[in-house]
Amino acid sequence: MPEAIRVVVTGAAGQIAYSLLYSVAKGDVFGKDQPIVLVLLDITPMMGVLGGVVMELKDCAFPVVTEIVATDDYDTAFKDADACMLVGAMPRKEGMERKDLLAANVKIFKGQGESLNKVAKKTVKVVVVGNPANTNALICSKHAPSIPKENFSALTRLDQNRAKAQVADRVGRSVGDVSNAIIWGNHSSTQYPDMRHATVKIDGKAVPVHDAVKDDNWLKNEFISTVQKRGAAVIAARKLSSAMSAANATCDHMRDWWFGTKPGEWTSMAVISDNNPYNVPANLMYSFPVEIKDGKWSIKGGLAIDDFSQEKMDITAKELEEERDAALVVVGDKK
Numbered sequence: 001m002p003e004a005i006r007v008v009v010t011g012a013a014g015q016i017a018y019s020l021l022y023s024v025a026k027g028d029v030f031g032k033d034q035p036i037v038l039v040l041l042d043i044t045p046m047m048g049v050l051g052g053v054v055m056e057l058k059d060c061a062f063p064v065v066t067e068i069v070a071t072d073d074y075d076t077a078f079k080d081a082d083a084c085m086l087v088g089a090m091p092r093k094e095g096m097e098r099k100d101l102l103a104a105n106v107k108i109f110k111g112q113g114e115s116l117n118k119v120a121k122k123t124v125k126v127v128v129v130g131n132p133a134n135t136n137a138l139i140c141s142k143h144a145p146s147i148p149k150e151n152f153s154a155l156t157r158l159d160q161n162r163a164k165a166q167v168a169d170r171v172g173r174s175v176g177d178v179s180n181a182i183i184w185g186n187h188s189s190t191q192y193p194d195m196r197h198a199t200v201k202i203d204g205k206a207v208p209v210h211d212a213v214k215d216d217n218w219l220k221n222e223f224i225s226t227v228q229k230r231g232a233a234v235i236a237a238r239k240l241s242s243a244m245s246a247a248n249a250t251c252d253h254m255r256d257w258w259f260g261t262k263p264g265e266w267t268s269m270a271v272i273s274d275n276n277p278y279n280v281p282a283n284l285m286y287s288f289p290v291e292i293k294d295g296k297w298s299i300k301g302g303l304a305i306d307d308f309s310q311e312k313m314d315i316t317a318k319e320l321e322e323e324r325d326a327a328l329v330v331v332g333d334k335k
Ligand code: NAD
Pocket: 010, 011, 012, 013, 014, 015, 016, 017, 041, 042, 043, 046, 087, 088, 089, 090, 091, 092, 108, 128, 129, 130, 131, 132, 133, 155, 156, 158, 159, 187, 241, 242, 243, 246
């Protein structure tokens, strides 16, 4: 058996974590042969609830979990961490945009960045889920300068999964037949879900999504807006933000980062935009198509960007610049 890895889940007493912990502890993310020390972080008033989550995890008797640590202390949680899923943050309510959470949430990610900087492994892989996820991830990374920027990311896999599901429904195929959807930019209502390079398997052949859908107007309008607003639609229906699908996407994101993407396929991750091949401004956590090998992502280059796509990519980049500048003020950093 390999040595146990330390996997940290923050917001561990919350909604998303309740699904996420089940999958991680079952071995669905790091593999069924990888022992795990499961580290659960939440705030002090939630320690009682977290105790109940620990009881349930124990009662699941998952063989890969060698130890469970429940704590409200950042340095205890992040000590020697190998993988962190930073979920803990306030969710939005009906009528809010995710960036309205910035003032409440971004300071959490400054503090956690500082702790990661001090005590985590320099190879740690961090995915930020708590909203506004891209900007929180950027702030977290800025406060952990001893860890490579490439080790920080934010979740846009939920948006990618949503985009694939919409297209699969539209063409009457299974979602597993749809490949290479892209989410560009921010996990927000300015994101650009792009199917121009995606394919759907029909009779064993990879057909471009545009040819299969045969409705450019739908792809350019209703499809984009449905994916952009899906989080809000779930909140309106459930009166709570998405949890099962968010947890599932977090697992998909980390599993691909850990084990790699399939040859010829890419996935969407918000990563540092420095030196990207699409002229997106530097110093943003911007979602790109990435290929992953040996635990390292690289942005898939060479995809043709037409005027329609360029305009959408610029809009979401501009929003990320505004969010970053606002966040830097909130945490008291210089622009
Ligand atoms: P929740 O309110 O059910 O749980 C959040 C938990 O985080 C709570 O237990 C809370 O006590 C804890 N927490 C707060 N501050 C913390 C801190 N400093 N350290 C550790 N834990 C802390 O919320 P949820 O539904 O689980 O959502 C969590 C976050 O994920 C929200 O910000 C939500 O908007 C976001 N989200 C993101 C995506 C995405 O795709 N990126 C999808 C769904 C939800």
